[in-house]
Amino acid sequence: MARSLDGLVLAPVADQAAGQVGTRTRFTYHEEDGAVWAEYAGGDVVRGxxxxxxxxxxxxxRYVQLVQDGTTSSGHCVSTVVELPDGRVRLEETWEWESRPGSGTSVVEQPAE
Known part of the structure; x- marks a missing residue:
């Protein structure tokens, strides 16, 4: 198993569609006893x-978010934790909206220092 996500800040490697997570979004992860949670914001996302x-x-x-135009959305995501050769962590994600149509894949990872 890759190392703990607790305290890690991850960022998308590419922009999604407008009104969604993008390269300016930052996720702060927490992990304890098999539970994971995160707060995220940046770009079009006011709070997630x-x-x-x-x-x-x-x-x-599951995720929920508020975007700049005042709308909220929710969905489901399954991610695989990958440790990169340089020691950074990457999440390879498959997600789907539950509150609206749409699904896709994305990658978030620790920014290079």
Whole structure:
């Protein structure tokens, strides 16, 4: 199992569609006893939260967010935790909105210092 996510700040490697998470969004992760949660904000996202579980290198969580135009959305995501050769952490994600149509894949990782 890759190292703990607790205290890590992760960022998307590419922009998604307008009104969604983008490269200016930052996620601050927490982890304890198989539970994971994070706060996120930046770019079009005013405030977001995610909460779920970790089993080995698999995360399964729900997320909710408020974007700049005042709308809210929620969805489900399954991620694989990958430790990069330089020691940084990457999450390879498959997600789907539950409050509106849409699904996709994304990658978030620790920014290079």
């Amino acid at each position: 939260r995610l909460v779920g579980t970790r089993s080995g290198d698999r995360l399964d969580f």
